[in-house]
Amino acid sequence: MYKKFFNNKFIVVEGIEGAGKKHACLLIKQILKMNGIKNVISIREPGSTAIAEKIRILIKEQHYKEKIINITELLLIYAARTQLIETIVKPALKKGKWIISDRHDLSSFAYQGGGSGISSKTISKIRKICLKNFYPDLTVYLDVDPEIGLKRAFSRGNVDRIEKKNINFFIRTRERYLELISKNPKSITINANKNLYIVQQTILKKIKKWLKIQT
Ligand code: T5A
Numbered sequence: 001m002y003k004k005f006f007n008n009k010f011i012v013v014e015g016i017e018g019a020g021k022k023h024a025c026l027l028i029k030q031i032l033k034m035n036g037i038k039n040v041i042s043i044r045e046p047g048s049t050a051i052a053e054k055i056r057i058l059i060k061e062q063h064y065k066e067k068i069i070n071i072t073e074l075l076l077i078y079a080a081r082t083q084l085i086e087t088i089v090k091p092a093l094k095k096g097k098w099i100i101s102d103r104h105d106l107s108s109f110a111y112q113g114g115g116s117g118i119s120s121k122t123i124s125k126i127r128k129i130c131l132k133n134f135y136p137d138l139t140v141y142l143d144v145d146p147e148i149g150l151k152r153a154f155s156r157g158n159v160d161r162i163e164k165k166n167i168n169f170f171i172r173t174r175e176r177y178l179e180l181i182s183k184n185p186k187s188i189t190i191n192a193n194k195n196l197y198i199v200q201q202t203i204l205k206k207i208k209k210w211l212k213i214q215t
Helices: 021-034 050-060 070-094 105-115 120-131 146-155 167-182 196-213
Strands: 010-014 040-044 098-102 138-143 187-191
Touching (some): 010 021, 010 105, 021 040, 021 098, 021 138, 021 196, 050 070, 070 098, 070 105, 070 120, 105 167, 138 167, 138 196, 187 196
Parallel strands (some): 010 098, 010 138, 138 187
8 A cells, every 4th residue: 555655646648549548547546546545536638627528529529511720629629628727637636636637738749739730839838828837747658559549449439520530640649649758757658559458457567666656
């Protein structure tokens, strides 16, 4: 048990479609619980507040009569994120709670930056206005080949506007993820191409190791 030694943390799970983020978020919550950490809030981006969930619908649904331009999409995502961080995440962290987030800021650098081609300089400027110096304590990046990830996502049906994009969009998104995660010392990378059992065992091993370092 590490309970006594912990300060609460903000943990983010990242990766492209079908990487297995939802499974990973649930598993990490269980690992924390096994280690005596029960004060955990699960959230997702975009979403997790009433306003941010409305923005999530705008982001995910197909607009047949009007194309969302890239910068509009980016601003909507940062509006949802700011709402979530200021109204849920920061107050919860102040109360000593742990947070597990299915996606955060890195998604914007990967999708809107790598995928859609908005410059990192532009995204960083918006980031600074919205989030200032607020960063996750740990990012768990699930790396999956876009062909494998999209196949998993499509097999569930209900394909959304972003999932309908060309595979090259996801190849560029993954490349940007890999580039940025290689520079992030507060990150763990998991090979998510493997079957679910192996992926979960790897997450278990790496999160336990990370928890030990936090003591
Ligand atoms: N977005 C979001 C941006 O463009 N910019 C941003 O800044 C942000 C925050 C969000 C969309 O918004 C975009 C990215 C997204 O397109 P979403 O529904 O939250 O929409 O999209 P995803 O997070 O990609 O949701 P997915 O459900 O597709 O991905 P997950 O959560 O990674 O995958 P999961 O766990 O649901 O698994 C998908 C399927 O694969 C199976 C699962 O059982 C499930 O059926 N699976 C595996 N099968 C075999 N082996 C494994 N290892 C498996 N792992 C999972």
